[in-house]
Amino acid sequence: MATSSNNSPALLDIAEVSKSFGSVAVLRSVSLQVAKGEVVTIIGPSGSGKTTLLRCVNFLESYDSGSIRIDGKEVGFRPGPARNSGTRQRRSERDLAAMRAETGMVFQSFNLFPHLTAAGNIMLGLTKVRRKSSSEARSIAEHWLGRVGLAHKADSLPAELSGGQQQRVGIARAVAMEPKILLLDEITSALDPELVGEVLAVVKSLAEDGMTMVMVTHEMAFARDASSRIVFMADGGVSAVGPPKEILAAETTNERLRTFLARFRASHF
């Protein structure tokens, strides 16, 4: 079993999480711990449960059993009434919203709010969730737009931005909330190849700042360079975990991983 790289309790602790869609098991007793400041990359064939696992971390998806804790606090559930020890209840929508504000998420399809400008997209959470004044929110938004190289696009609507620019706004929107963990779900998969670099550069600079990140990606070169550890998922379970060099080595003994990497290299190079 993989443990976090130091002895302090994990910031994110996923323990034996399982989930089925009907009769199809998408997550089979997945366990994973992520320490503060780590960058963990999840790779694996499509349908292996990577995105579902990520969406469970901020409870965009519920899970059937196991637990996910951030800073020791269970994400989607709270213990049931005392007379039924061992049971659990879904948290109230208000609780869930408060807990989700502690994680940031960046989506494959950007998912910017189309009626708000770049700055407006970032300010919405700051004013409504963090209760900041709109002038304070505006200056935070401008700060983060500057960080992602879009200071001059603050007043542009999403429709006026390129895919790469939209995704950088998406990243700024997530990190402006100062989340404990940033979840990145195939954030370059919908981009034209020439726009991938500008988005990955932003992610890299966040990693250097010590942002804790869990990302699903197909950018193997980036995974190798930016990750503390790589998780290989197959059939809804964690098949291998380790440092990038170890996981991406061609001579791995893990049969599934070797097949995945071989197929990946064949189709991408």
Added chain:
Amino acid sequence: MGYTLNFNLIWRHFDKLWGGLLLSLELAVISIAIGIVIGLVLAVWYVSAGRVVRAIIAAYVEFIRNVPLILLVYLVFYGVPTVIDLAYSAPTSFVLTLSVYSGAYLVEVFRSGLEAVPRGQLDAGKAIGLTPWQRLIHVRLPTMLRITLPALSNTFISLFKDTSIASVISVPELTYGAQWINFNTFRIVEVYLVTTAMYLVTGYTLLFALRLVERRFRTAR
């Protein structure tokens, strides 16, 4: 065919038409405003409700859409007061009817708009920690409005024209004014030509104004 057009009598009674047009607009504006409230509340309720509530709202929509408006107008004006002891004027009765009628059409417009809001946007709203109510107000409704504006404009124009049906219960709106002039002057061609022109000009003006609103919402601030 020795019919010569003579508009003199129309102009003499033009106040009937002008006053009628203003009343038509008033009926339409009030009914649509109430209809929007009915439509929004029921549509939001529908998309978040269970099967029973959905069935009840769907039944309301289907009932209204399958019964001619003129029948509903008769039913509310003549039928309801005979069953329950309640008296209201003809204009009030018509506004009541057209509100409920427009509400049913607007539920459909708003519901399909709400369902067309991409799921990713709602996920993004959840991910930054918005509560369900905040997601509705700040994410779902603004996007829904942009999606539905064209359909909304068409519905508004159509409802404005439906005010002509108020003439059957003697509400002195535009069509009633036209009928009055026709009965009293027998200048049938002239009066309906003028009335048609008035509906056309008003309808096009409304449409033009609504298209301006649409364009404003579509492009940058």
